[in-house]
Amino acid sequence: EPEVTQTPSHQVTQMGQEVILRCVPISNHLYFYWYRQILGQKVEFLVSFYNNEISEKSEIFDDQFSVERPDGSNFTLKIRSTKLEDSAMYFCASRRDRGAKNIQYFGAGTRLSVL
């Protein structure tokens, strides 16, 4: 069964460093998302991406964040200068098309630890 894959599974970084989280969405999917879950809190939407551009972003997704689909298969989330409060599980999700069923399929996540 096709799945969303994320690498690395765990990323440890120093505050102020840049990190790139990588995702390979399901191959025939057209819509891509990043969510995060801070320990003990809800899963929160960060950004959605379609047709090579951001379609929506949350208040969390400030200038420190960017997304890219560099080669038609990978979908990356970059955090330019990490803060302690960026420590969280980051989930990538993808969706096939803009039909009535908004079913998003999630990867296993990347645990980001900012020290």
Place this chain on the structure above:
Amino acid sequence: DQQVKQNSPSLSVQEGRISILNCDYTNSMFDYFLWYKKYPAEGPTFLISISSIKDKNEDGRFTVFLNKSAKHLSLHIVPSQPGDSAVYFCAASARNNAGNMLTFGGGTRLMVKP
């Protein structure tokens, strides 16, 4: 932001009995609802969904009920099995939302005892 709420943080059920997980929402623009299951160290796994034009959707042991007037949905698992033990998230989306983002509830930890 409490647009989607799961008021029970945990639920314990005996194997073979029914598990009922509840979810409330406040945003009347939500028109599609989903349940996800999550094991530790894994991402949310899609379980079942329902459109706002329906009041029930069934898939094997899983049934989701939607009460639009009460802005309430529930997930029924019958019969419950120990392998169902996980955290269950309710999520909702609105079609008028450009990115079709999902808004999640806080989750309910289900424990099915053998």
